Amino acid sequence: MTAGTYAVDPWPIGLPWRWWDEIGADEAAARGVFTPVHSVSGRPPGSVILAPGDIRALRFILERCNDGCCGMDNGDGPNLACAQCGQAAATRIDVCSYWQEVRLDPQAVRRVELDGPASTPTDWETVLTETRLLMPSADLTEWWSPESYVATGVAMAHLLAASGGAPLRFWPGPAADMFGSALDALLPPGPAPKTVALTGPGLRPFDAAPDISLVPRHPETGEPWQPPGARDLVPLAAELWLQLSSQGTWLRSPATGRLPAGVLRDDPLPQYSKRWLEVDRGACIHTLCRLPAVREPWLRAIYDRMTNWMFQPPPLG
Structure with a gap:
């Protein structure tokens, strides 16, 4: 994620994972998966994804930060908690072969509307x-x-x-x-x-x-x-x-004379x-x-x- 931006993932991801034979085709389809796969996440969809540097007032849950081969992933569930109340609120992912991101748990956070006009998308x-x-x-x-x-x-x-x-x-x-x-x-x-x-x-x-x-x-x-x-x-x-x-x-080498x-x-x-x-x-x-x-x-x-x-x-x- 680019700093200052966010995305909303329409698909669920993270613990608990449920086997395909356990969840069944109908429930899997309700979760956005329409063919048999190894497992389907049991978490709710709609996690908000931020750049790691854009989070504030969160602290690591240390016992959940040692699940990746070269860093942290979401193998043990949310690994970031609110610094004030201690509620698990997000997952920091920072391990090889994964996108570096922070996912806010939709069950632990809520959207707050800000005063002022909404920003206009760039033309x-x-x-x-x-x-x-x-x-x-x-x-x-x-x-x-x-x-x-x-x-x-x-x-x-x-x-x-x-x-x-x-x-x-x-x-x-x-x-x-x-x-x-x-x-x-x-x-x-x-x-x-x-x-x-x-x-x-x-x-x-x-x-x-x-x-x-x-x-x-x-x-x-x-x-x-x-x-x-x-x-x-x-x-x-x-x-x-x-x-x-x-x-x-694109011109692949510097031009001579005036630059076109x-x-x-x-x-x-x-x-x-x-x-x-x-x-x-x-x-x-x-x-x-x-x-x-x-x-x-x-x-x-x-x-x-x-x-x-x-x-x-x-x-x-």
């Missing part, structure tokens, strides 16, 4: 301009950022659900390069494919709207950009959408990945089992194929 032009300043998002190991990697798997799951079982035909471009071959391998061939295209602010409108539009999701509100006349939307994280819509438009508009002015230049961004299979499976559409036989068959590809899986991008 799309500013959002994309500020996000573009951070592009391309590769880390020092020359891999794409974890946020972008996970976003590919989430997008793949929603593309599969939006297909309705029909083949997808991408309009030429980076989105086709990323998702096209994987979806061709997963979806059955058919005579009437659905068209998919990147759509969003700053892009030239199409003469005929595609069947499925890949649009950016506002990083502050979570709301997708709404193109006029759109039929079906698949929201992408703003960073991933920019990577796809702007691929190949759009040239990178950083010194040293930002890191560029030497690898094309691949689809995160784990994020795709995790998202698919939480989409009601996965109960459709055709999509459940794809889900089962993906979860059974253990040693020689087909490429996902």
